[in-house]
Amino acid sequence: MILRHAAPALLGLSLIAGPAQALDLNAMSDAERAEFGAQVREFLLENPEVILEAINILEQRNAAAEAAADKDLVAANVDELFNDGYSWIGGNPDGDITLVEFMDYRCGYCRRAVPEVAQLLEADGNIRLVIKEFPILGDASVLSSRFAVAAKHVAGDDAYKQVHDALLEFTGEPSEVTLRRISYGLGLDSDAIIAAMDSDQVTDEITRTRALAQRMQISGTPSFVLGTEMLRGFLPADQMQQIADGVRADRG
Template identity: 70%
Template sequence: MMIRFAAPALTALALLAGPAQAFDLTQMTETERAAFRDEVRSYLMDNPEVILEAVQLLEERQANAEAQADLDMIQTNADAIFNDGFSWVGGNPDGDITLVEFMDYRCGYCRKAVPEIAQLLEQDGNIRFIVKEFPILGDASMVSSRFAVATKQVAGDDAYGQVHDALMELQGDPSEVVLRRLAEGLGLDADAILARMDSDEVTSEIAKTRALAQALRISGTPTFVLQDEMLRGYLPVDQMVAIVAEKRDAN
């Protein structure tokens, strides 16, 4: 006569066996294993919320692991992220919170984020904002970034800020004629900027940022680093405000 163990009974037997004899399903007969499976299935059918709880727990563990991995990468690459010596710094340079954006001028969500970031910086007033040129969406992206970086090297931070905003609104391809007109419209030395675009100095800055993005496992734009957290993708201003508040409270 086969003895049918209930799932709780099997668990109890496993616990009573102690460390000397761990509960091993492989030691069960086919009949016992089938009975055990029936009990487990019956329990899950009667308590389906257990499956949801398990899935939620798994998702929480995965999210925590990803957050920890991001934190480790940020700490390892902190100097390159926050103080590389060449990326444009806006907002409040002495702010208590630093927001870094890896962006591409041809990225629709980067463009969508422009007014959101501007609103955040205006209403907060104590955020240091760093822009990382990360052209990944084709030749037009690269040309735009080269023009922006060349502008910064030739004409300084204020000129870069103006060009950055203009490129974010630019419709059509950034041809030489278009870029020349843009520079001249801002009162900049178009010849000097265009001549600088293909220089080793410009190439080096973009290459360093690309290497940093690879080290941080960034493959899309916009991607933000907010203090010790990676924020992948577009975020509306209210969410950014909430995260900034959390960072301040944590300090």
């Protein structure tokens, strides 16, 4: 029967070519549908690699669609991502590409990312870094972020960087006592920083970053924006460098 001989080709077409060329099973009789179903099963059992091929194609399409959607999110929030007026800026402030990091001091992967980001910035030399305080792992995370942001308001960007680095290395439980010890060890005015932690300015920064992360559909840390690309999770320096090179190449 023609249907029997056509089944493998029709199946491959329906699995790989996509819905535009899918079979119209409604046009078949009950007997034809039953026979086609049997032939499909037989074909798949004899050629299971077809299923893997179809899954791979579907994953590639989904990844491409997600990447395109992420680029749209970056484009729609470019000012708040790269030039919000309050986030700490490091690396090369005049770099031709910007790396934005959404981070949480209690996040183990954020700590793992520290040397990788440092290696990327040093090796490339032309990347601007923007740190976004995004505390999502409970009250201890919020307390740490408030302390870091307050240090920036009270003592400036250099003090923020010192506190930021110290908090990423700190393995204890943050509290007013431990945070005072950190600021004292750095030679900072602990009373002024502690007093500023609950200020409207500190609250506003963290609230704005949370709202930005929500718009960017970011729910975990670390999350990065590198040029036009979203990087959802930890990546080693060499992979981030490849992405940076690709962003530059796309600019022509």
